[in-house]
Amino acid sequence: MASKIVGSLQGTLSKLCALQKPVVYNAKVVGELAKQVYTKEGMHFPSGEQFAQAQQTLKQSLNANAWKNLTVSDAIKGGVVAAELYVFFMFGEIIGRRNFIGYNVESASKHEH
Numbered sequence: 728m729a730s731k732i733v734g735s736l737q738g739t740l741s742k743l744c745a746l747q748k749p750v751v752y753n754a755k756v757v758g759e760l761a762k763q764v765y766t767k768e769g770m771h772f773p774s775g776e777q778f779a780q781a782q783q784t785l786k787q788s789l790n791a792n793a794w795k796n797l798t799v800s801d802a803i804k805g806g807v808v809a810a811e812l813y814v815f816f817m818f819g820e821i822i823g824r825r826n827f828i829g830y831n832v833e834s835a836s837k838h839e840h
Contacts, residue, residue: 764770773781821827
């Protein structure tokens with residue numbers, strides 16, 4: 728029994744070691760690409776003033792009186808953004824479970840108590 732476990736662990740480790748080089752290479756490529764995009768687009772971290780301004784805007788938008796000034800077009804735009812976020816979430820779920828419909832869970836009747 729123990730030899731089977733050790734053998735399966737060795738097989739798993741050898742597969743992981745075989746994947747190490749391509750994963751490291753691809754991570755370095757992505758890092759270099761991100762660095763190039765960062766410099767070409769002139770990106771930079773936001774300053775403290777920009778953080779404070781974003782925080783103030785968020786506080787104003789969460790104010791109860793701000794909802795009274797909401798127009799129909801703004802509500803539609805918000806709905807579209809919410810739908811996009813939901814679709815991205817669902818794509819992530821589909822990719823994560825590798826199936827379009829639900830998770831592959833064994834029924835409780837198959838398990839012995």
